[in-house]
Amino acid sequence: MSRDRTLPALAIACALLLGAAALAPQWLVFLLALALAKGLVVLGLVLLMRTGLVSFGQGLYFGLGAYAAALLSHRAGLADAALMIVAGTVCAAAVAAILGLLLARYREIFFAMLSLAFSMILYGALVRSSALGSTDGFNLHAKAFAGMALAAGLERRVFFAVSVVAMFCVALLLHRYLASHWGRLSAAIRDNELRVEYLGASVYRVVYVNYVAAGALAGMGGAFAALAVGHVDPETAYWTTSGEFVFIAILGGTGNVLAPFLSAAIFEGLRTVANQYAPNVWQMSLGLAMLAIIMFLPGGLWTLLRRRSAA
């Protein structure tokens, strides 16, 4: 078995990204910030996939996180980004802790569909609430981070730097978790649930914990995305958004905690290019790419990197 190079890779990536936060042009910071936010959501999804579950409803927690953060600044007048991020994460985690009690009993298609149903309930509620701007959503503007006022024009860069730090911590934690007892149980559950039960471990508990963690990560991603874009709308909870997360997860593969961020960056980059030059065939190219990955690279793009380093 080759030595685990995840930690050095993570550290180097984060150092580079922090450099980008200070020096890169505004558009690149925006693109990377969005990619990192989505990467966080997909990291949660990857955790679920490792347990053998595909959620077509992570938009629920993404939307919850975004709206919780946005409402804090919009309604409560607390325009502090640190608070908003915490609020988004906690809010999503709390809802996941409740729904997880139920969803942890379901598998395969039924898990996918039930999580989809819950996200569509949120979408329906958001579209119909005129107080929250209905389909248009509303803008938010964070002016401070952890008590420090931010100069205009600098906010986006600061938020991005914060998301890099968050990515570092979360990826590190999850990497440790996946190598731990419980993390390995997750893979065992994917392979054969019944045998895991026979061995005396609680499948339900592992699935539940992973589900709540995935929800919290999606909430955090939602809050970061809201900060990066400066706007929230019900589309964040729509099933196509959830589908996008699933796509990014498939693209990157579940092999490593860095894969979601890499593939989210590729995804956002491609989207920017496609919007510029070929907006009409964007979805089509997504679909073709997805088919190609499923057919030829079932482990995702990450397996390409692995093969090269193994050779």
Add this chain to the structure above:
Amino acid sequence: MNDILAVLFDGVVYSSWLFLMAAGLTLIYGVMKILNIAHGSLYALGGYTAATLAGAWLAAGQAAIGSYAMLVAAAVLVGLVMGPLLERGLLRWMYGRDEVVLLLVTYAAFLILEDAIKLIWGVESMLLPDPYSLPGNFHIGTLAYPVYNLLLIAMAILVGLALAWALFRTRQGKLLLAVIHDREMSAAMGIDVNRVYLVTFTVGSMLAALGGALTAPMIAVSPGIGVEVIVLSFAVVVVGGLGSLGGAAIGALMVGIVRSAAVRYWPEAELFTIYFVMALVLIARPKGLFSAPEARKI
């Protein structure tokens, strides 16, 4: 009284529409164990093709009654072209993989078809109001309803009966039921499973296209109409129990009537009542209302 009658009637109309989509979806799932996200694109394709064909028919000055035949012809055409194309060209390479992987494959097909539709028909919406307004209105109490709604209900009943007859009364249908029950055993007994798959998928696609074709006169056919249909018909099918035709009918009725009651009495809740019903049913019956229990495999 009048109120309740109106709610019920609206509900049944909506249920008929839902059932047309859900029947195809549940048939495909029952036989092939594929939850087909591309069903929504087939619905949209049916709508566009119907609007084009019937529009051309009317523009040529032919008898207006023929436009109904054009709607059905559009559905058959879409089914016959797209069904084999998707099944032979794409899905058959994926058999044997996880259900969730197949779900993702059809999701990819959906993404591709969405853009293909935009490339073929453009992003302008198409209108085909004649078949809808032509039969005029009828009255329930003081409320006026388009006769077209009755046609929709009749069509749903017809499709339901035809499917039930084909499944339970014909030789081919019984072969199909055998495949649903045990794929490998049926293959061993000499049933051509590949052909059953092809026929099932084609019929399912045709039903989706029929749903779209019959909807085309009621709406402006525009990009994205398939997106919402997918989750709606998923909800119906999951409520009824995946793979059960009777379940799809009951599920469609439940969802349709609950929705029309919500529209009447609590309009803000309209969008999520459907998913609320679905969540409630799944909580009580984790595999839907009419699903056979399955043995756990070790």
